[in-house]
Amino acid sequence: MPPPTPPPASTAAAAAAAARAAMLQSIHSLASYSDTLADFLDQWNSVILDVASIAATFAVLIPGSESDPKPLPAAEAQPDPAPEPEREPSPKPEPEREPESNLAPEPASEPQPNNAVPEPPEREPSPSPEPEQQPVPAPEPEREPAPNPAGALTRARAAQARTQSRTRPQERDALAAELELRCRQMNCRELRRFVTAHVRDREWLREVGPDALRRAEDPDSLVLRAVGRYYICAESGDAEAACMLLLELYVRAGCPRRRGQGHREAELRQEAREAALTWRSRLLRVSGRLGDAGARGARGLAFFMAAFGVPVEFPAQELYDLLVAADVSACAKVLKRSKHFVKKMR
Structure with missing residues (x-):
C-alpha cells in the first residue's frame, strides 16, 4: 500500500503560524494578568497601611485594656500615704483642753455657796476711766482756716481791676x-x-x-x-x-x-444784609430755631442788625425769639440806641 501523501507546504506553514499566534496571545494574556495582579497587590498593601494607621489613631484616642496598666505606676507614685495618718492623731489634744476648761469654773463655783456676797468684787467698773482718759482738744483754736483759692483768685482779679482803673x-x-x-x-x-x-x-x-x-x-x-x-x-x-x-x-x-457816596453806601448795606442772613442761617442750622440759640451768638446777631439794619427777609417772630435767646434785659440799653432796630420792632 502506498504511504500517505504529505500535506501541502502551504497548509503546514499556516498551521505553524496559527500555533505561533496562539502561543503569543497566551503569553500576552499571562503578562497582562501578572500586571493586573501586581496592581492589586500594591493597592491591597496601601489599604493595609491605611487600616493600620487608623487603628493606631483610635488606639491613642480610646485606650484599651492594654493601656490601662500604663498610668497605674504613675498614679501610684504620685500620692504619698505617709502624711495622711500623721494628720489623723492631731485631734488628740482637743479632749485634753476640754477638761482643763471645765476644771477652771469648778473652784470658782465652790466658794459661791459659802459666801453669797462676792458679786460686788466681781463687777469691775472698767468703762468709767475710758472717757476720763480722753485728751481735751486744745489745738482747735490754734488751727487757722485754710485760705479759699477761689476767693483768693477773685480778690486778685478785683485788685487787678482796681490797678487798671487807677492807671x-x-x-x-x-x-x-x-x-x-x-x-x-x-x-x-x-x-x-x-x-x-x-x-x-x-x-x-x-x-x-x-x-x-x-x-x-x-x-x-x-x-x-x-x-x-x-x-x-x-x-x-x-x-x-x-x-x-x-x-x-x-x-x-x-x-x-x-455821606455823599450813595453807590458805596448801597454796596455796604447789601454786604451787611447778606452777612446778617448768613448768620441767621448758621444759627438755625446749629440750634434748629433762633429761640434755642446760644446767648452769645444771639446777642452778636442782635448787635450786628442794630448796627447795620434788620433785613426785610428777617421774620418778626424770629426777631422776637432772637431777643429772648440773647437775654434782652442785658442788651436793651444798647438796642434802644439803634434807629434801625427800634423802627423794626415798631
Whole structure:
C-alpha cells in the first residue's frame, strides 16, 4: 500500500503560524494578568497601611485594656500615704483642753455657796476711766482756716481791676490817642487788635470808643471790615468778645455813616444784609430755631442788625425769639440806641 501523501507546504506553514499566534496571545494574556495582579497587590498593601494607621489613631484616642496598666505606676507614685495618718492623731489634744476648761469654773463655783456676797468684787467698773482718759482738744483754736483759692483768685482779679482803673491819666490819654489814630487811619486790623488787647477794660472802651469811631472817615465800613465774619471762625474768645464790643461801641456812637457816596453806601448795606442772613442761617442750622440759640451768638446777631439794619427777609417772630435767646434785659440799653432796630420792632 502506498504511504500517505504529505500535506501541502502551504497548509503546514499556516498551521505553524496559527500555533505561533496562539502561543503569543497566551503569553500576552499571562503578562497582562501578572500586571493586573501586581496592581492589586500594591493597592491591597496601601489599604493595609491605611487600616493600620487608623487603628493606631483610635488606639491613642480610646485606650484599651492594654493601656490601662500604663498610668497605674504613675498614679501610684504620685500620692504619698505617709502624711495622711500623721494628720489623723492631731485631734488628740482637743479632749485634753476640754477638761482643763471645765476644771477652771469648778473652784470658782465652790466658794459661791459659802459666801453669797462676792458679786460686788466681781463687777469691775472698767468703762468709767475710758472717757476720763480722753485728751481735751486744745489745738482747735490754734488751727487757722485754710485760705479759699477761689476767693483768693477773685480778690486778685478785683485788685487787678482796681490797678487798671487807677492807671495814670497820662497812660489813659496815650491809649485813647492811639485808638483815635487807628480809627482815623481806617486800619480795621489794628483796630481789632487794639480792642482785643484791651477787651478786659470794657468800661474804659465804652467811654472813649464811640468818640474815636465818630472821627473815622467811614465809620460803618471800618467797623464792618474790622468785625468781618467772626461768627464763623474767631481766633480766640477774646477776639470774639472784641468784635461784639466793637458792634456795641458803634451802636453807642449812633451808627455814624459817611455821606455823599450813595453807590458805596448801597454796596455796604447789601454786604451787611447778606452777612446778617448768613448768620441767621448758621444759627438755625446749629440750634434748629433762633429761640434755642446760644446767648452769645444771639446777642452778636442782635448787635450786628442794630448796627447795620434788620433785613426785610428777617421774620418778626424770629426777631422776637432772637431777643429772648440773647437775654434782652442785658442788651436793651444798647438796642434802644439803634434807629434801625427800634423802627423794626415798631
